[in-house]
Amino acid sequence: MTVVAEPTPSGTVLATVRTRLVDWIPAIVVFCAGIAVWQLSIEIFNIQKFLLPKPGAIISAFWTQRGALWRAGWLTLKEALGGFALGSAAGILVATVLARFRRLGEALMPIAIAANAVPIIAFSPIFNAWFDPLSSKPRMATAGVLCFFPVMVNTLRGLTSVRPAQVELMRSYAGGELQIFRRVRIPTALPFVFSALKVATVLAMIGAIVADYFGSFGSLGITIKNSVALFDFETAWAAILMASILGVLMYVAVSLVERIVLQWDPTRQERGTA
Amino acid sequence: MTVVAISGVTKTFPKGHVTALQEIDLQIEPGEFVSLIGPSGCGKSTLLRVIGDLTAPSAGTVEVNGKSAHHARLDHDYGMVFQDSVLFDWRTVAKNIGLPLEMLGFDRSRRKQRVDEMLQLVELQGFGDHHPWQLSGGMQMRVAIARALAFEPALLLMDEPFGALDEMTRERLNIELLDIWRRMSSTIVFVTHSISEAVFLSTKVVVMSPRPGRVAGTVDIDLPQPRSGDTREDPRFFQKVTEVRELLRGVGADEHGSVLAEERA
Ligand SMILES: Nc1ncnc2c1ncn2[C@@H]1O[C@H](COP(=O)(O)OP(=O)(O)OP(=O)(O)O)[C@@H](O)[C@H]1O
Ligand SMILES: [Mg+2]
Numbered sequence: 001m002t003v004v005a006e007p008t009p010s011g012t013v014l015a016t017v018r019t020r021l022v023d024w025i026p027a028i029v030v031f032c033a034g035i036a037v038w039q040l041s042i043e044i045f046n047i048q049k050f051l052l053p054k055p056g057a058i059i060s061a062f063w064t065q066r067g068a069l070w071r072a073g074w075l076t077l078k079e080a081l082g083g084f085a086l087g088s089a090a091g092i093l094v095a096t097v098l099a100r101f102r103r104l105g106e107a108l109m110p111i112a113i114a115a116n117a118v119p120i121i122a123f124s125p126i127f128n129a130w131f132d133p134l135s136s137k138p139r140m141a142t143a144g145v146l147c148f149f150p151v152m153v154n155t156l157r158g159l160t161s162v163r164p165a166q167v168e169l170m171r172s173y174a175g176g177e178l179q180i181f182r183r184v185r186i187p188t189a190l191p192f193v194f195s196a197l198k199v200a201t202v203l204a205m206i207g208a209i210v211a212d213y214f215g216s217f218g219s220l221g222i223t224i225k226n227s228v229a230l231f232d233f234e235t236a237w238a239a240i241l242m243a244s245i246l247g248v249l250m251y252v253a254v255s256l257v258e259r260i261v262l263q264w265d266p267t268r269q270e271r272g273t274a
Numbered sequence: 275m276t277v278v279a280i281s282g283v284t285k286t287f288p289k290g291h292v293t294a295l296q297e298i299d300l301q302i303e304p305g306e307f308v309s310l311i312g313p314s315g316c317g318k319s320t321l322l323r324v325i326g327d328l329t330a331p332s333a334g335t336v337e338v339n340g341k342s343a344h345h346a347r348l349d350h351d352y353g354m355v356f357q358d359s360v361l362f363d364w365r366t367v368a369k370n371i372g373l374p375l376e377m378l379g380f381d382r383s384r385r386k387q388r389v390d391e392m393l394q395l396v397e398l399q400g401f402g403d404h405h406p407w408q409l410s411g412g413m414q415m416r417v418a419i420a421r422a423l424a425f426e427p428a429l430l431l432m433d434e435p436f437g438a439l440d441e442m443t444r445e446r447l448n449i450e451l452l453d454i455w456r457r458m459s460s461t462i463v464f465v466t467h468s469i470s471e472a473v474f475l476s477t478k479v480v481v482m483s484p485r486p487g488r489v490a491g492t493v494d495i496d497l498p499q500p501r502s503g504d505t506r507e508d509p510r511f512f513q514k515v516t517e518v519r520e521l522l523r524g525v526g527a528d529e530h531g532s533v534l535a536e537e538r539a
Contacts, residue, residue, distance in 0.1 A: 165360045168328050172354045173377040174347055183373075187364040264364045266407040 053234050061234035062241055069223070073242045076208050076220040079136045080250065083143020084204035088197055090144070091151030098152075099159035099185065100177075109156075116149040124211045139216055143207035147200035151193070158192030159185045191265055194258040201250040209243055275340050277429055277461045278302035278325055283334035285320055293486035294320040298334070300480065300489060307455055307462045309472035309479045311518065312525065317487025318465045319357055322431050325463065326354055338429065346429075350378060353427035355435045357465075359418040361406035368393070368402035371421045378425055392420035395450060412439045419447070423454060430455075430462045437467065448475055452501055469522070473514045474501060481518060483525035490525045493517050 035055050041047070042054050049057070062069065098105030124142045131137035162184050170180045212221020220243050227236040278300070285295040294317040302308050310318045323329045324336055327343035338346035346352065353374070361370050368389050375385045393399050396416035398409075406414055415438045422430060436444045452475060455462055466472050472479045476495050483490040495514050497505055505511055 163360075165356060165358060166362065168323075169354070169356065169360050170377075171328060172326055172347065172352070173374050174350055175377060179377065184362070187362065190364075264405055266363060266405070 050231065050233050053237055057234045058237040058241060062238035065235060065238060069220075069239060069242045072218055072220045072223045072239065073246055075136070075216070075218055076139075076205075076212060076243065077246050077250075079139035079211070079216070079219070080143050080201075080204040080208035080246070082136065082140040083145075083207055084147050084200055084250070086140065087144030087147030087204070088151045088200055091148045091196075091200075092155050092193065094148075095152045095155035095159060098156050100181075102160075105156060105160075112149065112153065116153070120145045121207065121210050124207075125214045127211070128214055133215060134217075136216065138214075139208050139211040139219075142211040143204040146203040146207040150199050150203070151196045154192045154196035155189055158189030161192075162188045191262060191267070194254070194262060197254050198251055198258070201254055202247060205243065205247040205250065275304070276301050276337070277304050277306070277339060278463065279335075279337040280321075280325070281335055283321075283324060283331045283336060285317070285324060285329070286332045295324070295331070296486035296488050298487070298489060302461060302463065304461055305459055306478060307452075307464065307476045309464045309466055309476040310482060311466060311469065311472050311479060311522065312482030312487070312490070313484050313522075314467075316482045316484035316525075318482060319433050320487070321482075322354075322433050322463065322465060326352060326431050328354075350425070351427065352429040352431055353422040353425060355418055355422045355430070355432040357433040357437075359406070359411075359414040361414055361417055363406055365405075366402060367398065367404050367406065367409070367417050370406065370417055371424050374421060374425045380425075388424055392424050395423070396420045396447070412443065415439060416443075416447075426458050426460070428458070428460050430460055430464075432462065433465045434467065435464075436471070444471070449502070451475065456500065469515055469518050470506070473497075473511060473518060474505060479514075479518050481521040481525065491521045493521065 038052075039055050042052060098108060121142065123145070124138070127138035127141040131141060162180075166184050166188075167180055170184055175183070208219075209221045209224075212219040213225055216222060220239050223239040224236045224243075227233070227239065279302075280298055280300040283295055283298040284293070286293045298321065310321065312318055320329065324331050325338065325343060327336075327347040336343040339349075339351055341349070362373070365373065368386075371389045371392050372380075372385045375388055380388065389402065393402055396419060398413060398416060398420070401409065401413070406417065409417065415435065419432075419435050422432070436447055439447065448471065451462075454460070462475075464472075464475060466475075473493075473495055479493045479495060481490045481492070482488065493514060497508060497510055497514065
């Protein structure tokens with residue numbers, strides 16, 4: 001029997017980029033078509049701008065106020081990022097402890113699930129009373145608590161869904177709990193953790209913006225709220241656009257890290273090498 | 275000193291009240307190559323796991339190298355090949371083979387040297403950087419075998435290691451395994467469904483009967499060593515094959531014992 005080493009997929013970076021772009025073409029086409037339909041239908045059906053401004057008007061408002069929007073966006077982004085970091089870190093930490101002390105985990109899980117069902121956003125004004133309302137702390141707290149639950153629940157699920165045979169293999173090498181944790185549980189949990197982190201980026205942005213509504217001067221949320229009060233709908237929509245861009249950036253950043261860390265994961269290699 | 279001393283081992287699983295093993299007595303001496311054969315579900319894997327202290331017997335005792343199976347496990351006294359390859363997707367083939375070496379504290383250069391030797395042995399040179407899911411089932415099994423041999427354990431517990439391989443590879447690895455067994459003067463407990471493989475490899479074949487799992491009989495294989503291609507043509511080889519087959523018939527199984535046993539169940 002002869003064994004010939006398979007040629008490793010010799011795609012240059014350029015080729016990879018090209019295939020990636022080709023993958024994106026349908027999405028881009030649909031997006032542009034959607035914008036066109038939006039612009040046209042406003043002109044044809046004469047929709048009032050407080051209902052829906054034209055995309056062109058939103059983009060020009062975005063451009064003329066880019067400085068102010070960016071400052072507001074930066075403030076909200078800091079709140080979202082801070083909450084994301086703290087909430088996710090706490091979620092991973094608690095999950096690790098609960099995975100180690102299974103009994104405790106089983107006892108606390110129903111409580112965690114119940115707590116997850118509480119609309120945490122509702123606590124936003126209360127956090128204003130708990131923390132200095134002029135700092136970004138109450139907003140970070142809202143974003144953080146929103147991130148905490150999905151990250152905690154998913155990480156715990158990942159840490160405990162190891163294949164028993166893999167644990168047995170480690171035990172056959174006299175591996176203790178710590179070794180099993182490091183070499184089996186953590187790698188098994190990583191895909192779970194990353195899918196939770198991606199959800200958490202979205203939640204962090206939602207948390208920060210909604211918490212802004214309860215008073216964070218100069219933030220995106222306040223910009224949206226005040227512009228609507230002044231019937232300046234283009235600016236409100238431009239601020240929403242800014243919030244969307246920042247949210248997408250956070251999501252993409254986590255996806256990139258995931259792509260690097262989880263290169264080994266067969267479920268994300270299905271295409272790529274073909 | 276006896277390598278494996280099993281006395282009065284019974285294993286029942288509370289789930290479904292299955293008695294997987296009943297009153298097993300078995301002594302394995304140093305340098306023996308013992309094959310376990312028997313219909314599917316007769317407790318071969320369970321017996322191997324009891325020896326390896328991966329599951330505790332409900333009654334009876336297991337001693338490995340004169341200590342409890344538990345201490346033997348903590349002392350890295352054995353290497354195990356499971357029925358499934360049990361590879362880590364997040365590790366490359368080379369790192370999978372190097373896993374036990376990491377656990378035993380081999381340094382990087384010794385690890386690499388050992389892993390390269392093992393890759394050569396199982397003819398997977400050039401696949402060290404691949405991930406397990408990029409290999410065929412048979413190749414994955416060869417990685418698992420390489421991993422078990424990597425730290426040259428004195429006792430090897432192998433659960434149908436060659437079941438997924440083609441006939442040619444299987445025969446070649448049979449010869450390789452015998453070579454390693456002789457060179458390292460190790461002791462091997464080997465589960466197989468193939469009568470001829472069991473007779474070819476072993477110094478002793480243990481035939482097990484199902485429900486509950488018991489030792490139905492043992493056949494000493496005193497064919498000349500080292501075994502080679504010629505062994506398979508030796509009339510005494512056929513004699514032993516027949517002897518084992520008769521024993522298996524007695525417990526309600528043919529060469530593909532699994533089929534018959536499953537149909538009856
Ligand atoms: N974890 C378990 N829980 C409950 N029953 C089990 C468990 N493991 C094995 N059994 C039962 O014990 C019996 C023996 O199983 P075992 O895996 O040892 O068989 P085997 O001889 O290795 O079979 P095969 O040749 O198909 O691999 C079977 O009836 C099986 O259902
Ligand atoms: Mg089995």
